[in-house]
Amino acid sequence: xxxxQTYFVDVIKHQYADFDxxxxxxxYWMYVLFNILVLVAFQIVIGILxxxxxxLALLGSLAYIVVSLGLLVPSxxxxxxxxxxxxxxxxxxxxxxxxxxxLVLLYFFVIEGDAGPNDYGPDPKGFEDDLAAGx
Numbered sequence: 001x002x003x004x005q006t007y008f009v010d011v012i013k014h015q016y017a018d019f020d021x022x023x024x025x026x027x028y029w030m031y032v033l034f035n036i037l038v039l040v041a042f043q044i045v046i047g048i049l050x051x052x053x054x055x056l057a058l059l060g061s062l063a064y065i066v067v068s069l070g071l072l073v074p075s076x077x078x079x080x081x082x083x084x085x086x087x088x089x090x091x092x093x094x095x096x097x098x099x100x101x102x103l104v105l106l107y108f109f110v111i112e113g114d115a116g117p118n119d120y121g122p123d124p125k126g127f128e129d130d131l132a133a134g135x
Contacts, residue, residue, distance in 0.1 A: 003034075011077075015074065019076075085113030
């Protein structure tokens, strides 16, 4: 549960609409994982509520829409920060709107970020001291 707190709740609470800075691969992919788990859990609950009552399923669906919309901004923000970690502009996220071109975006999310500081801030892994020392 510590990973859930660190990579999902903290991103939502402290970096909700923070498009500045950099996000490590671990931060991005753990956020994506927990985001999917939360939304799948909502869908399971909605399915169970649908068996019980149609009106409960409707309320669950409305709650799902609200949660999905609430998670949209932090999802975009962490993706932009992930692009910044690879020294790419956040506007590249718009590539995801083009069919099949989103694979390029997936590649940018998978590659390792720049070691040391780049145009978007210091290395989130904190290796600046190692680079300065010549390691």
